[in-house]
Amino acid sequence: DGWGLCNMGDVCCPQEAQELSDVERAIETLIKNFHQYSVEGGKETLTPSELRHLVTQQLPHLMPNNCGLEEKIANLGSCNDSKLEFGTFWELIGEAAKSVKLESPVPGS
Amino acid sequence: DGWGLCNMGDVCCPQEAQELSDVERAIETLIKNFHQYSVEGGKETLTPSELRHLVTQQLPHLMPNNCGLEEKIANLGSCNDSKLEFGTFWELIGEAAKSVKLESPVPGS
Numbered sequence: 003d004g005w006g007l008c009n010m011g012d013v014c015c016p017q018e019a020q021e022l023s024d025v026e027r028a029i030e031t032l033i034k035n036f037h038q039y040s041v042e043g044g045k046e047t048l049t050p051s052e053l054r055h056l057v058t059q060q061l062p063h064l065m066p067n068n069c070g071l072e073e074k075i076a077n078l079g080s081c082n083d084s085k086l087e088f089g090t091f092w093e094l095i096g097e098a099a100k101s102v103k104l105e106s107p108v109p110g111s
Numbered sequence: 112d113g114w115g116l117c118n119m120g121d122v123c124c125p126q127e128a129q130e131l132s133d134v135e136r137a138i139e140t141l142i143k144n145f146h147q148y149s150v151e152g153g154k155e156t157l158t159p160s161e162l163r164h165l166v167t168q169q170l171p172h173l174m175p176n177n178c179g180l181e182e183k184i185a186n187l188g189s190c191n192d193s194k195l196e197f198g199t200f201w202e203l204i205g206e207a208a209k210s211v212k213l214e215s216p217v218p219g220s
Contacts, residue, residue, distance in 0.1 A: 025144050025169040028137035029208050035134050060134040089209055096201035099138050 035060060036091055047085035050075045064098045144169060145200055156194035159184045173207045 022030065039056040040048050048056065053075065057065050065071060074094060078084040086094075131139065148165040149157050157165065162184065166174050174180060183203060187193040195203075 022172060023169045024140055026171075026173050028140035028144075029173060029204060029211075031133055031137035033208055033211060035137075060132045062135075063131060064135050064138060089205060092201070092205035092208065095138060096198060096205065099142055099201065100198055102138075102142055 032092075032095070033088070036088055043085065047087055048091060049085055050078070053086055053091075061095075061098070064095070064102065141201075141204070142197070145197055152194065156196055157200060158194055159187070162195055162200075170204075170207070173204070173211065 035056065036048065037045055039052045040046065042049050042052060054071065057071055075084070078086060078090075144165065145157065146154055148161045149155065151158050151161060163180065166180055184193070187195060187199075
């Protein structure tokens with residue numbers, strides 16, 4: 003697709019020069035996913051219900067049964083402005099990712 | 112490949128039931144990448160030189176010219192145990208990811 007990763011701190015690489023690494027493409031996927039769900043009330047934040055949709059639809063194995071999600075949403079505050087910025091979203095996935103262990107490939111498979 | 116994502120907090124899904132979403136696969140890529148570089152001195156941490164290799168080889172567009180990397184390494188402490196755990200690695204990429212803006216697809220391309 004035509005999206006490009008562009009670090010604001012630097013001069014943006016011309017699109018034709020961009021061959022993202024697997025790792026960069028993975029980061030891009032996460033960023034795009036955040037913005038795909040951040041529709042209501044601004045592209046830069048997720049509402050609690052948007053976050054619930056994202057987790058249910060996109061993280062069924064990483065955060066099954068919404069594990070701990072409602073607590074985390076409650077901690078964001080009960081006011082109307084309990085919106086989630088990308089940094090907080092990143093921390094949330096990071097917490098889940100830390101508890102992941104990778105299984106070794108099954109020998110011979 | 113044969114790796115599976117497995118959340119320690121929950122019963123591990125049987126491998127055959129795992130159809131990871133794009134987002135989960137992206138997270139898996141980041142976790143695998145961390146462990147691919149964390150060879151010396153334990154699979155759970157990156158040494159400063161391992162971190163340099165990872166950033167140079169895998170994040171050339173996201174963190175070009177190692178932007179700010181040496182400062183961050185210095186902040187980890189100057190002792191022998193200045194090793195980077197996954198959580199800190201995740202924060203480091205998160206900082207870079209926050210400064211990313213996605214370019215809209217070029218119309219008609």
